[in-house]
Amino acid sequence: xxxxxxxxxxxxxxxxxxxxxxxxxxxxVGLILPELLxxxxxxxxxxxxxxxxxxGYVPHGLxxxxxxxxxxxxxxxFSGWDKGVKSYTGYIFxxxxxxxxxxxxxxxxxxxxxxxxxxx
Amino acid sequence: MHIPDGxxxxxxxxxxxxxxxxxxxxxxxxxxxxxxxxxxxxxxxSAAFSFVIMMFNVPLPGGTTGHATGATLIAxxxxxxxxxxxxxxxxxxxxxxxxxxxxxAIGANCFNIAFAxxxxxxxxYKLISSEKFKVQSSKFKNxxxxxxxxxxxxxxxxxxxxxxxxxxxxxxxxxxxELGIQPLLHTGxxxxxxxxxxxxxxxxxxxxxxHIFLFGIVEAVVTVFVLLYIKKSHPELIRG
Numbered sequence: 001x002x003x004x005x006x007x008x009x010x011x012x013x014x015x016x017x018x019x020x021x022x023x024x025x026x027x028x029v030g031l032i033l034p035e036l037l038x039x040x041x042x043x044x045x046x047x048x049x050x051x052x053x054x055x056g057y058v059p060h061g062l063x064x065x066x067x068x069x070x071x072x073x074x075x076x077x078f079s080g081w082d083k084g085v086k087s088y089t090g091y092i093f094x095x096x097x098x099x100x101x102x103x104x105x106x107x108x109x110x111x112x113x114x115x116x117x118x119x120x
Numbered sequence: 121m122h123i124p125d126g127x128x129x130x131x132x133x134x135x136x137x138x139x140x141x142x143x144x145x146x147x148x149x150x151x152x153x154x155x156x157x158x159x160x161x162x163x164x165x166s167a168a169f170s171f172v173i174m175m176f177n178v179p180l181p182g183g184t185t186g187h188a189t190g191a192t193l194i195a196x197x198x199x200x201x202x203x204x205x206x207x208x209x210x211x212x213x214x215x216x217x218x219x220x221x222x223x224x225a226i227g228a229n230c231f232n233i234a235f236a237x238x239x240x241x242x243x244x245y246k247l248i249s250s251e252k253f254k255v256q257s258s259k260f261k262n263x264x265x266x267x268x269x270x271x272x273x274x275x276x277x278x279x280x281x282x283x284x285x286x287x288x289x290x291x292x293x294x295x296x297x298e299l300g301i302q303p304l305l306h307t308g309x310x311x312x313x314x315x316x317x318x319x320x321x322x323x324x325x326x327x328x329x330x331h332i333f334l335f336g337i338v339e340a341v342v343t344v345f346v347l348l349y350i351k352k353s354h355p356e357l358i359r360g
Contacts (some may be wrong), residue, residue, distance in 0.1 A: 015353045016165055023172045030176040030187070039179030042186055043326050044299055044316070045124055051317075059126075060307060061314035066126035071219030084147065095175055095217060099168045101213050106167040106206060110160035113152045113205075 024095035028088035073097070121186070121295050121327075122214065122229055124224030127316040129306040133300055137227030142236050145206060150201035159198075162357075164314050166194040167206035169346075171213065174220075186335035189233055189291070192241030192284040193343040197350070197357060200242045204250035207234035219313075232294040241287020248279030276358075277344050285336045292331040296323040 034040075048066050052058045076094035081087055089102075128136075155163070170190045177185040195203040208230045214220040221229045301322030303313040318326075350357055 003359050011264050013161055013165055016350070020168050021210070022173055023169075023176075027172065027175045030178075034177050034179035034185045037181040039177075039181060039183055039185050039186065039201035039231075043330065044123060044127065044295070044318075044323065047124075048126070055317045057312065059313050059317050061129060062316065065222070065224060066124065067317070068125050069216075069219070069223040071215075071217060074219040075219055076218050076220070076284075081310040085269065089174070094153055095172060098171050098213055098217060101217065102167045102171045103164045105209050105213070106164035109158055109205065109209070110155060110163045110194040111157065111283070113156040113162055114146065114155045115152075116194065117152075117154075117156045 020099060024092060024099060027095045029090050030086060031091055121233060121292055122211075122221030123191075123225040123232075123295060123299065124219075125224050125244075126227055127222070127299055127302065127314040128228055129322050131305050132302065133224045134221040135221075136225075136298070140227045140231045140235065143149070143231070144208065147201045147204040147306075149203055155202065159343055163190040163202055163206055166190075167205070167209045170194060170207050171210040172290035173342060174210070174214070177359055178335060180330055180334055184330060186330055186338070188284075188342040189237070189288060189333070190282065190339075190342065191233055191238035191291070191347075192245060192287045192339070193244045193346055195238050196245055196280055196283075196343075196347070200239055202344040203238055203242070204234050207238060228295075228298055232291045232298075236294055237287045237289075239287075239292025240290040241283035244286050245276075245283035247329055248282060249273075249276045277347065280347055281340040281344045285340040289328070289331050289336050292301050292335070293324075296320070296327040297325075299323045 017081075046054065048058050048063050051062065073094055076091050077087060078090040078093070081090040121297050173190045174187050177187050179185050191207055194206055198206065211221060211234060211340075212226055213230050215223055217227070225307070229303065297320070299316045299318065300323035302316040303319050306314040309316050347358065
């Protein structure tokens with residue numbers, strides 16, 4: 001128990017948070033590489049218009065369900081910012097917004113769950 | 121691997137919602153027992169990592185793209201039940217805000233990635249890395265009372281890499297199975313599929329080959345690389 005005096009709250013995780021920030025700044029690599037290598041989206045994640053090209057028709061139920069939800073920032077892109085540098089900037093903003101939301105929700109849920117478990 | 125709305129019919133997405141809700145309830149109960157206030161930042165960090173790493177689309181030249189999920193890595197760092205919560209938060213934000221994965225398919229995507237794939241990866245990591253195979257309820261348990269050694273041996277790294285590789289492939293296989301059974305489950309009056317129109321004979325090779333030969337390797341490399349980085353910067357986060 002040589003390390004028992006060590007307390008988890010002394011950890012700052014600072015370097016790891018910086019790591020997340022660096023990943024967000026580098027995230028457009030996830031757009032640029034597929035563009036350079038002429039790769040499309042993920043298999044089976046096509047929109048209704050794309051599935052019409054592939055399958056020759058749009059399945060009725062698929063069309064109905066796919067219109068159920070309009071995401072505010074679809075495909076991590078802001079409308080009108082769909083090409084080149086603008087799309088990369090939008091991707092970074094999406095990363096910032098998404099990471100902030102994920103962090104906020106995790107801290108909220110974590111605090112509720114950790115509630116009675118003390119701080120040490 | 122993020123199934124969009126419309127690809128799964130009500131039987132499949134309903135069943136997977138019904139499967140994932142008790143998993144979330146049990147995970148919440150476990151996390152309530154073990155999570156301390158000081159560990160909340162690590163939970164948030166894990167969820168944020170998973171969200172961000174999924175933005176790194178890896179291209180299959182001339183083909184499709186895929187990405188790592190970080191599921192096994194997060195389970196190794198914070199334990200599997202907290203990992204269910206962290207990964208589910210990332211997947212739900214992706215679906216609601218960015219349309220990455222459907223709303224009806226949240227149950228399916230969380231079951232595949234945040235539960236089945238993650239637990240498979242974590243189980244394989246434990247199997248390879250421990251002397252005796254013993255599933256720990258969570259790494260958070262007795263976190264600060266146990267002696268922490270920076271014991272990241274080669275065997276831990278092999279276990280983590282193998283777990284990550286097999287874990288993401290299990291998540292991919294479940295995705296392929298769920299998509300591939302749609303033409304059997306739901307057809308319209310004209311006999312044509314109502315939802316995902318591709319049979320198992322198409323979905324399994326299409327999704328599995330790309331994960332076996334590329335995206336699984338990416339997941340393993342990311343997992344091992346981040347573990348090595350954390351070993352250097354925060355060795356106390358990694359226990360044997």
